[in-house]
Amino acid sequence: MNGSIIRIGLLVVLGLVAVVFYAMTFVVQQTQSALVLRFGAVRSVVTAPGLYFKLPVPFEQVTLLDNRILDLDLPAQEIIASDQKRLVVDAFTRYRISDPLRFYQAVNNIPRANSQLASIVNGNVRSVLAEASFTAMVRNDRARLMHRIRDEVNREAARFGMTVVDVRLRRVDLPAANSAAVFQRMQTERQREAAEARALGAQQAQEIQARADRDSTVIVAEAQRRSDEVRGQGEGERNRVFAEAFGQDEEFFAFYRSMQAYEASIKPGDTRMVLSPDSPFFRFFNGPNAPRRDTTQPAPAATPAPARP
Numbered sequence: 413m414n415g416s417i418i419r420i421g422l423l424v425v426l427g428l429v430a431v432v433f434y435a436m437t438f439v440v441q442q443t444q445s446a447l448v449l450r451f452g453a454v455r456s457v458v459t460a461p462g463l464y465f466k467l468p469v470p471f472e473q474v475t476l477l478d479n480r481i482l483d484l485d486l487p488a489q490e491i492i493a494s495d496q497k498r499l500v501v502d503a504f505t506r507y508r509i510s511d512p513l514r515f516y517q518a519v520n521n522i523p524r525a526n527s528q529l530a531s532i533v534n535g536n537v538r539s540v541l542a543e544a545s546f547t548a549m550v551r552n553d554r555a556r557l558m559h560r561i562r563d564e565v566n567r568e569a570a571r572f573g574m575t576v577v578d579v580r581l582r583r584v585d586l587p588a589a590n591s592a593a594v595f596q597r598m599q600t601e602r603q604r605e606a607a608e609a610r611a612l613g614a615q616q617a618q619e620i621q622a623r624a625d626r627d628s629t630v631i632v633a634e635a636q637r638r639s640d641e642v643r644g645q646g647e648g649e650r651n652r653v654f655a656e657a658f659g660q661d662e663e664f665f666a667f668y669r670s671m672q673a674y675e676a677s678i679k680p681g682d683t684r685m686v687l688s689p690d691s692p693f694f695r696f697f698n699g700p701n702a703p704r705r706d707t708t709q710p711a712p713a714a715t716p717a718p719a720r721p
Contacts, residue, residue: 435468445512447475457513481508495545502583507576515573536564549584
């Protein structure tokens with residue numbers, strides 16, 4: 413009986429010791445820093461990881477803060493650039509708690525820090541980008557603008573125990589209505605340029621076609637002229653040869669021309685000619701050596717028939 417009571421007592425004592433030890437200790441991780449508070453006031457700041465002790469009383473508490481880089485997404489806001497264009501800017505920032513004591517005294521916790529930092533970042537984004545043009549934000553000077561915003565925010569965030577690691581402009585764009593109007597204007601401009609290019613191409617095509625037609629006409633006319641000259645020379649040579657042949661043998665030439673005339677005029681089938689039988693056209697029907705008939709001499713007079721009794 414006494415032994416069981418002793419054992420129970422030892423267990424109770426060990427339990428109380430464990431509870432007191434748990435209440436007296438706290439662990440700080442590598443990604444954390446700790447503030448030991450007594451009656452709401454900061455008694456000590458712990459930044460190194462390890463096991464630490466505190467008084468096991470309700471009025472002494474420990475607040476843990478995250479030392480890692482924290483993300484803060486900002487709502488999209490509309491600004492007016494230096495070239496009077498309305499832009500929708502979507503940004504985000506990354507920060508860390510650099511001074512836990514000042515952070516706790518200024519904003520106390522991370523949600524309030526996010527709210528305070530969001531207003532600082534939005535104000536600096538609006539003031540810095542208001543001095544830049546749309547082209548500078550989108551293409552030419554974006555990195556410098558983001559670095560400038562980060563430096564401006566850091567100067568204000570230092571009094572809250574925070575260090576801004578980076579500020580990024582995720583999106584800089586025109587509002588939806590303006591984007592549609594700009595797109596329509598760009599489309600109209602491209603259509604105008606395309607129409608001008610097509611008109612210029614059509615003009616050049618007509619010029620090339622006209623030049624080709626003119627060159628073709630000149631080439632054909634030159635070829636025709638050359639052809640006529642060659643044909644005339646050939647005909648002249650032919651006539652010369654005919655003349656020489658006629659001068660060498662007039663009878664053969666007359667015979668040859670008569671044969672050509674017979675071939676051209678007397679065709680197979682229905683050929684009708686109304687000529688006198690003694691016409692010079694039929695001279696060579698009696699043979700190649702037929703005498704030439706002189707059609708200029710009058711025909712002999714017919715002998716009159718004797719009178720009937």
